Amino acid sequence: MARLANPAELPTPIGHSPAFHDMLAHVSQAAPLNRPVLVIGERGTGKELVAGRLALLSPRWSAPFIKLNCAALPDALLDSELFGHEAGSFTGAQRRRPGRFELADKGTIFLDEIATASASVQEKLLRVIEYGSFERVGGSDTLQVDVRVVAATNVHLPDLAANGKFRADLLDRLAFDVVTVPPLRARRDDIPLLADHFATRMTSELGRDFFPGFTDRALDTLIRHDWPGNVRELRNAVERSVYRMAGSEKKLGTIILDPFASTHAPARQSAPGPATPMPEGAPVGGFETATRAYEARLLQGALESCRFNQAEAARQLGLSYYQFRHHLRVHGMLGEPRKAAAG
Numbered sequence: 001m002a003r004l005a006n007p008a009e010l011p012t013p014i015g016h017s018p019a020f021h022d023m024l025a026h027v028s029q030a031a032p033l034n035r036p037v038l039v040i041g042e043r044g045t046g047k048e049l050v051a052g053r054l055a056l057l058s059p060r061w062s063a064p065f066i067k068l069n070c071a072a073l074p075d076a077l078l079d080s081e082l083f084g085h086e087a088g089s090f091t092g093a094q095r096r097r098p099g100r101f102e103l104a105d106k107g108t109i110f111l112d113e114i115a116t117a118s119a120s121v122q123e124k125l126l127r128v129i130e131y132g133s134f135e136r137v138g139g140s141d142t143l144q145v146d147v148r149v150v151a152a153t154n155v156h157l158p159d160l161a162a163n164g165k166f167r168a169d170l171l172d173r174l175a176f177d178v179v180t181v182p183p184l185r186a187r188r189d190d191i192p193l194l195a196d197h198f199a200t201r202m203t204s205e206l207g208r209d210f211f212p213g214f215t216d217r218a219l220d221t222l223i224r225h226d227w228p229g230n231v232r233e234l235r236n237a238v239e240r241s242v243y244r245m246a247g248s249e250k251k252l253g254t255i256i257l258d259p260f261a262s263t264h265a266p267a268r269q270s271a272p273g274p275a276t277p278m279p280e281g282a283p284v285g286g287f288e289t290a291t292r293a294y295e296a297r298l299l300q301g302a303l304e305s306c307r308f309n310q311a312e313a314a315r316q317l318g319l320s321y322y323q324f325r326h327h328l329r330v331h332g333m334l335g336e337p338r339k340a341a342a343g
Contacts (some may be wrong), residue, residue, distance in 0.1 A: 006303045013049045014194055017187035023050070023179065030177045036129060036175045038114075039152040040103070041181030042321055043310075044232030047152040052179055055108040063107030065206050070121075071113035080119055084127075085137035098137065100126055103334035105145045114151040119167070125149075137198045150176070155329065156322040163330065180203060184227040184234060193224050194231060198238040199252065215253040221236045222255060228311035235236045273310065299324075303333075 013024065029052045030037050039047045041053075048067065055065045073081055084099030100109055111117075117125065128134045129149055133142050151174050160166035183189065195214065203211040216224070218241075227233050241256045302313035314324035328334050 003136070010297065013046060013053065014197055015187055015190035016193065017189040019182040019187045020190055023182060024053075027053050028057060032059065032178065033177075034059075034148060035176040036149045036151065036174050037176065038157070038178045039181060040157075040178060041152075041154060042183050042228075042230055044230035045152050045181040045183060046231050047154075047181055048110065050148045050179060050214060051108075051110040051112075051152060054179075055110075055148075058108065058148065060107050065102050065108050065110070066104040067110045067112070068100050069112045071116040071295065075118040075121060078117065080137045082121065083124060083134050083136055084139075086139040087307045094137070097281060101134060101145050101147055102143065104147045108148045108150060111151045112126060114155060115153045115166060118125075122167045122170050124209070126167060126173060127169075129173045144187050154322075155325050159322075159326045160329070163327070168225060183229045188223055191217055191234065194234055195222050195238050197218070198235045199242050201237055202239040202242040203248075206243060210248075211242070211252075212249060213251045215251045218253050218255050221257070225257060226311070228309055235247070291333070297325065299333060 002136055013020075015021075025222075026052060037049050038282060041047050041050075051067075052065065055061065058228060062094060068081060070078060080097070080099065082101060083101050084097050084102055087095045124134055128147070129144070130144060133144050135142055144295075156164055157171050157175075161168040161171045192214075196211075199211045199214070222238075223235070229236075237257050238254060240259060244256060245252055246255075298317065299313075302316045304312070306312035307315060310328070312322055314321050317324065319327070325334070
């Protein structure tokens with residue numbers, strides 16, 4: 001869940017690399033249109049900033065900009081939060097409450113983690129995008145709104161739609177245009193600029209007079225790191241390193257990438273051995289069951305050997321990040337780490 005916001009209050013995306021400029025040009029082209037836009041990208045790439053820029057550069061720039069993370073609420077509460085509810089519609093609903101779509105009327109609504117919305121919520125989203133109409137939970141009156149929808153996800157929605165896990169007709173409406181936010185490893189030229197921005201901001205927060213800059217070794221560390229968590233991970237690493245500086249006069253020379261690194265840290269789990277070979281003859285439970293179990297073991301083994309870093313696990317298996325995330329979702333492994341299914 002997130003607050004009502006004015007897009008003009010959002011931070012400006014920072015960067016000067018070709019990949020970043022191409023993305024911003026795409027945003028500028030799509031912003032004036034009164035059509036849905038789907039923003040896709042890995043975690044930590046800044047999809048919310050892109051959504052805010054789409055709203056800021058649109059004719060709706062002075063109207064409400066409403067944000068909601070669809071993964072933050074269970075299905076019943078998400079329905080109520082999006083579309084509102086009538087008094088008495090469920091336990092605790094003591095009065096009528098407008099939903100996010102009502103609050104966003106004439107403006108823009110940003111729906112993050114759209115892939116997590118249930119089938120029933122997806123159906124209502126399709127209707128409100130298509131016709132601008134909906135009913136509050138527990139109500140019978142049809143309400144009309146004029147809202148532009150910007151949605152975001154870090155999973156490959158066409159794969160989910162092909163497997164019946166996301167409505168294909170809703171995807172068709174959301175994907176009038178798709179803006180892809182490049183990962184940080186595709187815009188390494190922006191790392192020094194972003195790092196200096198985060199370091200200066202942290203220096204001010206700490207009440208220090210100025211940030212003396214990075215040593216060449218520190219900048220090289222930042223530029224060479226793969227950043228599976230993208231800009232969010234970079235910000236954390238820079239801010240952590242700045243606050244741990246021994247003094248504020250010498251340049252920052254040590255980048256603390258892993259806050260868990262310590263000679264006294266608990267022992268790491270050992271990597272699993274080779275995957276158990278499939279038995280000869282007819283597989284137990286049939287071919288499909290045995291194949292799914294084998295896939296689950298491969299996914300779990302890669303996750304454990306890479307300390308549950310999904311980007312590294314994907315590379316280990318020769319998959320793209322989005323392909324790997326798709327297979328995790330298919331096997332129900334996107335939540336807490338769990339043991340692979342037995343063969």
